[in-house]
Amino acid sequence: xxxxxxxxxxxxxxxxxxxxxxxxxxxxxxxDQVIGRDRCPKMQDQSQMPFTDAVIHEIQRFTDLLPMSLPxxxxxxxxxxxxxxxxxxxxxPMLTSVLKDPTHFPYPNEFNPQNFLDENGEFKKNDAFIPxxxxxxxxxxxxLARVEMFIILITILQxxxxxxxxxxxxxxxxxxxxGLINFPKLFKLAFIPR
Numbered sequence: 001x002x003x004x005x006x007x008x009x010x011x012x013x014x015x016x017x018x019x020x021x022x023x024x025x026x027x028x029x030x031x032d033q034v035i036g037r038d039r040c041p042k043m044q045d046q047s048q049m050p051f052t053d054a055v056i057h058e059i060q061r062f063t064d065l066l067p068m069s070l071p072x073x074x075x076x077x078x079x080x081x082x083x084x085x086x087x088x089x090x091x092x093p094m095l096t097s098v099l100k101d102p103t104h105f106p107y108p109n110e111f112n113p114q115n116f117l118d119e120n121g122e123f124k125k126n127d128a129f130i131p132x133x134x135x136x137x138x139x140x141x142x143x144l145a146r147v148e149m150f151i152i153l154i155t156i157l158q159x160x161x162x163x164x165x166x167x168x169x170x171x172x173x174x175x176x177x178x179g180l181i182n183f184p185k186l187f188k189l190a191f192i193p194r
Contacts, residue, residue: 020168021168023055023113024157024161024162026051027051027052027055027157028157028161028194030049030051030052031049031052031154031157031158034048034049035154035158037158037159037194040151040155041150041151041154041155041158043147043150043151045154046150050117050121050122050123051113051117051121052154053116053123053150054113054114054115054116054117054123054124055113056146056149056150056153057113057115057116057126057129058111058112058113058115058116059111060129060131060149061099061105061115061129061131062110062111063131063182063184064095064096064099064100064131064182065131065181065182066095066131066132066133066180066181066182067094067095067096067178067179067180067181067182068092068093068094068095068096068180069092069093069094069095069130069132069133069134070133071090071091071092072090072091072092072093072134073088073089073090073091074086074087074088074089074091075087093133093134095130095131095132095133095134098128098130098134099128099129099130099131101128104126104127104128105126105128116129132145156191158194159193159194160191160192160193160194161191161192161194162189162190162191162192163189163190163192164187164188164189164190165188165190166187166188171187172185173185
């Protein structure tokens with residue numbers, strides 16, 4: 001049995017370790033087609049890069065950096081799923097339960113950009129995508145963070161290929177510490193000029 005092929009990826013997108021090399025290659029192709037290597041990325045490029053946009057969203061969803069949001073307080077007495085919750089009760093939204101919900105994400109426990117793509121390969125917005133907060137008072141810096149994440153990631157991938165000294169299937173991506181925040185493990189990564 002040889003190395004996985006793109007056909008293997010298409011037939012088994014839920015197998016996480018098969019995804020990485022092909023997903024990275026697809027992002028590189030999209031960067032080369034839309035931006036090229038001679039100019040800096042702009043936020044306007046994101047709308048023309050549906051696969052890359054899906055990868056960025058999937059990184060945030062799958063990483064699940066903040067499993068529990070900041071507390072909220074009920075403003076009136078409410079009933080939710082048969083439970084009475086009085087006014088002024090502290091409520092702690094569990095973001096992880098939404099980000100891993102199989103009714104909103106076809107591959108809830110796998111890293112798979114298809115969670116944010118429609119059947120035509122176009123980016124598909126998902127209301128269950130709440131990586132930083134829930135409710136009307138979302139993180140004030142969320143839009144800025146999304147812009148910066150896009151620009152920084154594209155700038156890196158525009159100039160470098162990423163390679164791990166460990167085969168992707170052997171990487172342990174479970175958080176180092178999991179609690180109020182999921183702290184990822186440290187990994188070695190080579191930045192190879194493209």
